[in-house]
Amino acid sequence: MFLFRKKEKKKAQKRMRQQRFAFMTKSDVDNLEDGYRWRKYGQKAVKNSSFPRSYYRCTNSRCTVKKRVERSSEDPSIVITTYEGRHCHQTVGFPRGGIFPAHDPHNFTSHHHLPPPLPNPYYYQELLHQLHSENTSSLQLPQSTTEDGHVAVSSINQPEEGLLGDIVPQTMRNP
DNA sequence: CGATTTTGACCGGCGC
DNA sequence: GCGCCGGTCAAAATCG
Numbered sequence: 135m136f137l138f139r140k141k142e143k144k145k146a147q148k149r150m151r152q153q154r155f156a157f158m159t160k161s162d163v164d165n166l167e168d169g170y171r172w173r174k175y176g177q178k179a180v181k182n183s184s185f186p187r188s189y190y191r192c193t194n195s196r197c198t199v200k201k202r203v204e205r206s207s208e209d210p211s212i213v214i215t216t217y218e219g220r221h222c223h224q225t226v227g228f229p230r231g232g233i234f235p236a237h238d239p240h241n242f243t244s245h246h247h248l249p250p251p252l253p254n255p256y257y258y259q260e261l262l263h264q265l266h267s268e269n270t271s272s273l274q275l276p277q278s279t280t281e282d283g284h285v286a287v288s289s290i291n292q293p294e295e296g297l298l299g300d301i302v303p304q305t306m307r308n309p
Numbered sequence: 310c311g312a313t314t315t316t317g318a319c320c321g322g323c324g325c
Numbered sequence: 326g327c328g329c330c331g332g333t334c335a336a337a338a339t340c341g
Contacts, residue, residue: 174314176333189332193313202332 157215170194172201183207 172190179186183204190201199219206212 173312177315178331178333181330187331191333 155217157217159213159215160211170197170199180204185210 171193173193174188175191176189177186178189184207185205187202187204190203192199192201197219199217202216202218204214204216206214
């Protein structure tokens with residue numbers, strides 16, 4: 135009956151310069167491993183979509199990075215992942231080998247015993263990096279800028295699935 | 310036991 | 326002024 139809601143919200147924030155990066159990935163699972171640990175902190179249904187939206191937050195020390203995962207209303211196989219903010223630390227999960235090998239796929243694919251935890255995280259990282267660069271100077275990526283700060287990129291938009299088609303479907307591949 | 314997840318409720322902004 | 330929507334937090338529950 136008694137509800138004590140203690141809300142400590144900062145009201146000084148006036149500008150939302152948080153970078154918003156929307157990703158369209160064709161996967162049945164919303165748990166896309168990008169190399170970071172996420173802790174779900176909320177789930178709400180949007181009116182535009184019949185499916186509820188999931189809110190994730192980085193479980194790191196000071197990483198205020200937020201991730202928003204939503205499913206397409208018409209295409210349940212399409213998952214829209216929106217990243218907000220920037221990471222303060224490198225990817226975690228790979229104890230050895232470094233976080234950015236990115237130059238020896240053959241050696242990487244050698245392990246076929248367990249499904250690759252990050253089949254396309256490098257792509258995100260690269261894209262994010264490019265986005266950051268774009269924010270400073272210019273952009274040259276096939277992305278659609280809906281609003282200032284809001285960028286929507288359709289990974290599946292590209293007809294040539296030779297690169298993505300090979301890693302995207304593998305994401306949901308579970309033995 | 311710890312971490313993570315889940316649900317509910319509330320807040321803040323915007324529209325009409 | 327009120328209603329609606331979206332977003333976040335909090336406590337509790339569950340899993341490993």
